[in-house]
Amino acid sequence: xxxxxxxxxxxxxxxxxxxxxxxxxxxxxxxxxxxxxxxxxxxxxxxxxxxxxxxxxxxxxxxxxxxxxxxxxxxxxxxxxxxxxxxxxxxxxxxxxxxxxxxxxxxxxxxxxxxxxxxxxxxxxxxxxxxxxxxxxxxxxxxxxxxxxxxxxxxxxxxxxxxxxxxxxxxxxxxxxxxxxxxxxxxxxxxxxxxxxxxxxxxxxxxxxxxxxxxxxxxxxxxxxxxxxxxxxxxxxxxxxxxxxxxxxxxxxxxxxxxxxxxxxxxxxxxxxxxxxxxxxxxxxxxxxx
Numbered sequence: 001x002x003x004x005x006x007x008x009x010x011x012x013x014x015x016x017x018x019x020x021x022x023x024x025x026x027x028x029x030x031x032x033x034x035x036x037x038x039x040x041x042x043x044x045x046x047x048x049x050x051x052x053x054x055x056x057x058x059x060x061x062x063x064x065x066x067x068x069x070x071x072x073x074x075x076x077x078x079x080x081x082x083x084x085x086x087x088x089x090x091x092x093x094x095x096x097x098x099x100x101x102x103x104x105x106x107x108x109x110x111x112x113x114x115x116x117x118x119x120x121x122x123x124x125x126x127x128x129x130x131x132x133x134x135x136x137x138x139x140x141x142x143x144x145x146x147x148x149x150x151x152x153x154x155x156x157x158x159x160x161x162x163x164x165x166x167x168x169x170x171x172x173x174x175x176x177x178x179x180x181x182x183x184x185x186x187x188x189x190x191x192x193x194x195x196x197x198x199x200x201x202x203x204x205x206x207x208x209x210x211x212x213x214x215x216x217x218x219x220x221x222x223x224x225x226x227x228x229x230x231x232x233x234x235x236x237x238x239x240x241x242x243x244x245x246x247x248x249x250x251x252x253x254x255x256x257x258x259x260x261x262x263x264x265x266x267x268x269x270x271x272x273x274x275x276x277x278x279x280x281x282x283x284x285x286x287x288x289x290x
Contacts, residue, residue, distance in 0.1 A: 024069035217258035
């Protein structure tokens with residue numbers, strides 16, 4: 001088994017693509033075997049420093065095949081607690097520095113997607129995550145904004161939000177005005193998958209956004225005035241009434257007590273329900289009442 005790991009390390013250290021791809025193929029197979037074989041998992045733990053060093057150097061490789069395989073392997077290494085516990089502090093810091101940099105700078109959709117996935121599956125220590133929180137947050141928001149137009153990247157970003165809310169609840173609540181807007185805006189998407197992913201995320205992180213922080217309420221109020229009210233009216237015109245009502249409920253709850261300072265906005269928002277309360281469809285009426 002040590003010989004097998006040694007061969008993998010040798011292939012990963014080679015400069016040519018064929019050797020690296022062969023090495024990563026073998027490493028992925030070894031990792032898969034390690035999930036049911038404790039001795040294989042121990043071998044990965046013993047060699048974690050050299051393996052992670054190779055992975056970090058390759059996740060930003062311009063060759064998509066190499067970077068994708070390196071990121072898949074890295075995700076495994078930072079997911080298993082027995083391997084994570086064997087990683088030197090410098091290696092963990094390097095991982096937490098490299099992933100946000102990759103996510104925000106790569107031109108490869110797959111690399112951005114897998115980089116965010118790594119954040120969503122990691123089992124790293126909370127104190128180390130807190131140290132790198134700002135860069136991790138910016139990377140996740142970048143993925144949520146999704147400049148590459150990939151629904152899978154958006155999905156992985158919502159998973160990463162849920163993960164960090166579970167690990168760093170206070171920091172995520174304090175920064176909810178930064179990461180929540182790209183999620184709640186998608187409640188008005190015409191794509192059902194996008195709406196569903198956003199609502200699932202909000203349900204999972206409800207305690208971080210409700211009751212809302214004052215900063216979140218202020219950002220939401222500004223969004224309501226500039227785009228969300230008009231967005232809801234556009235969906236009403238398309239007949240998507242129940243979807244509008246569901247989004248409306250989230251918006252009002254995240255507006256919170258700040259509503260008392262934005263009464264005109266609340267009055268404008270209530271006009272949405274004036275339309276749906278009198279709708280001929282009983283389901284729309286019930287959704288409005290709820």
